[in-house]
Amino acid sequence: MANKKGRTKESKTKATSKLRSASPSSRYGLSETDLDQMGESTDSSGPRSATSSPAESEKGSEGAIVSADVDSSPIGEDYLKLENAGRSALEGTKFGKDFGIRSHREMFQKIEDTFRFCAECKKLPQDLMDPAALRRCKRCQNVYYCGVSCQKVNWPTHKAFCKKLQLAAIDRLVEWLVFRGVLPFTTCAWTRQPHELTGWGDWFSMQENLEYELDKVLESDHMRILWSNAGKPRPEDPDLKESVKRVTSEFLSRPLTIGFGLKTFGLNPLKQPLTIHVVGASHTETLNARVTDMDELARMFSGNQGLEVVMVGPEVIRGDISRPPLKALGPKGRVYLSAYKELYHIFWESMVETREAARPDLVVGFHPGPCHRGLTLCPHSDLELKYSLQILAELECHIITSGANPWCSLKPEQVQSCPNKLPVYCNGYYAAFLGAVEEPREGEDVEEEEEQLSHRPL
Numbered sequence: 001m002a003n004k005k006g007r008t009k010e011s012k013t014k015a016t017s018k019l020r021s022a023s024p025s026s027r028y029g030l031s032e033t034d035l036d037q038m039g040e041s042t043d044s045s046g047p048r049s050a051t052s053s054p055a056e057s058e059k060g061s062e063g064a065i066v067s068a069d070v071d072s073s074p075i076g077e078d079y080l081k082l083e084n085a086g087r088s089a090l091e092g093t094k095f096g097k098d099f100g101i102r103s104h105r106e107m108f109q110k111i112e113d114t115f116r117f118c119a120e121c122k123k124l125p126q127d128l129m130d131p132a133a134l135r136r137c138k139r140c141q142n143v144y145y146c147g148v149s150c151q152k153v154n155w156p157t158h159k160a161f162c163k164k165l166q167l168a169a170i171d172r173l174v175e176w177l178v179f180r181g182v183l184p185f186t187t188c189a190w191t192r193q194p195h196e197l198t199g200w201g202d203w204f205s206m207q208e209n210l211e212y213e214l215d216k217v218l219e220s221d222h223m224r225i226l227w228s229n230a231g232k233p234r235p236e237d238p239d240l241k242e243s244v245k246r247v248t249s250e251f252l253s254r255p256l257t258i259g260f261g262l263k264t265f266g267l268n269p270l271k272q273p274l275t276i277h278v279v280g281a282s283h284t285e286t287l288n289a290r291v292t293d294m295d296e297l298a299r300m301f302s303g304n305q306g307l308e309v310v311m312v313g314p315e316v317i318r319g320d321i322s323r324p325p326l327k328a329l330g331p332k333g334r335v336y337l338s339a340y341k342e343l344y345h346i347f348w349e350s351m352v353e354t355r356e357a358a359r360p361d362l363v364v365g366f367h368p369g370p371c372h373r374g375l376t377l378c379p380h381s382d383l384e385l386k387y388s389l390q391i392l393a394e395l396e397c398h399i400i401t402s403g404a405n406p407w408c409s410l411k412p413e414q415v416q417s418c419p420n421k422l423p424v425y426c427n428g429y430y431a432a433f434l435g436a437v438e439e440p441r442e443g444e445d446v447e448e449e450e451e452q453l454s455h456r457p458l
Contacts, residue, residue: 306330
């Protein structure tokens with residue numbers, strides 16, 4: 001359901017999907033139980049399923065495409081509660097106290113415990129006579145072994161991934177600075193047009209104060225607290241700076257990908273106000289979210305006529321962005337970010353059709369989840385993207401374009417239950433397509449109705 005305002009006689013709707021290609025198990029997920037403790041509830045299948053129900057897909061969320069990487073291994077299941085405890089504490093929620101976490105050191109240890117199992121024989125600490133026998137690889141500081149014999153057997157496999165896993169281990173800790181408000185660092189005004197940028201290299205080259213901002217992050221109190229309590233040696237400053245850049249790229253990947261979607265469909269925010277719906281939004285997008293989180297989109301389109309981004313999903317976490325969506329035009333030159341906790345088809349019927357929310361110009365889906373007919377894709381790789389496009393073709397969607405996302409996150413995510421695999425990256429691939437919408441009802445003057453809607457006061 002991505003109807004272009006003022007053009008509802010068209011039988012196609014604009015939508016794009018920017019696919020998250022990282023396993024959520026290595027990120028800051030909350031379980032359904034944890035969400036209930038926060039006073040929230042979820043209608044989906046759990047913390048790793050942030051998609052909509054089949055009923056939602058039948059109601060016309062045609063452009064809301066997401067991806068899935070569900071970790072259902074015994075190791076993942078055994079450690080899910082422990083992982084959630086550590087993640088929750090890391091994010092600054094109340095669960096740190098609930099799980100007996102009394103210090104930063106214990107908090108980081110809880111997170112590290114979710115990765116503590118032998119990479120070769122898969123034994124957990126409780127399976128060993130001496131749990132302390134698990135030792136980390138000295139190179140990557142990430143993968144564990146229960147003994148020298150397992151390490152020797154596993155080395156031919158591990159050596160191909162050791163360097164990437166070292167980066168993942170550093171980034172996993174540096175990401176805490178996002179939840180402390182240290183990251184992302186302050187970015188500069190865009191000095192080039194969006195179409196002139198081909199990716200992160202061009203974006204970083206525009207940051208005139210980059211070295212100053214990176215130094216400020218490295219010298220911050222939170223960076224000191226992190227490495228004083230992480231239980232690992234602090235990396236060299238050049239390595240830390242690269243980590244800060246990778247973590248920043250993941251944070252900014254969403255707004256820049258939305259901008260990429262607007263360009264793909266020829267939607268120009270400089271000529272008209274635009275509304276974007278992000279469907280399947282969950283705690284990944286909304287936990288500790290700030291109303292300024294999409295401001296890079298405003299810098300991307302400086303002088304825009306008003307941009308509105310509405311996060312919609314049953315797992316949305318209430319917070320600063322839990323405010324009503326706009327009924328009409330947004331504030332010029334800015335991005336108005338809001339969130340609505342509900343299935344998308346219910347949001348559409350209760351808010352959009354009743355004119356309590358503006359119709360979207362673009363629908364975007366970021367978050368992973370199991371596939372449901374007509375709604376989801378699973379492109380973690382070019383092969384899965386190929387299969388996903390076949391599904392779209394079977395659904396008679398008109399595919400505009402697809403491929404590698406130029407604003408893919410640079411931050412590697414390891415597969416938690418089997419670390420010796422190539423890491424994956426958030427928002428790695430995309431598919432942009434037109435999906436069918438309901439035909440206007442007989443005798444209904446839709447153009448006049450939408451014209452009135454677009455000029456209603458806020």
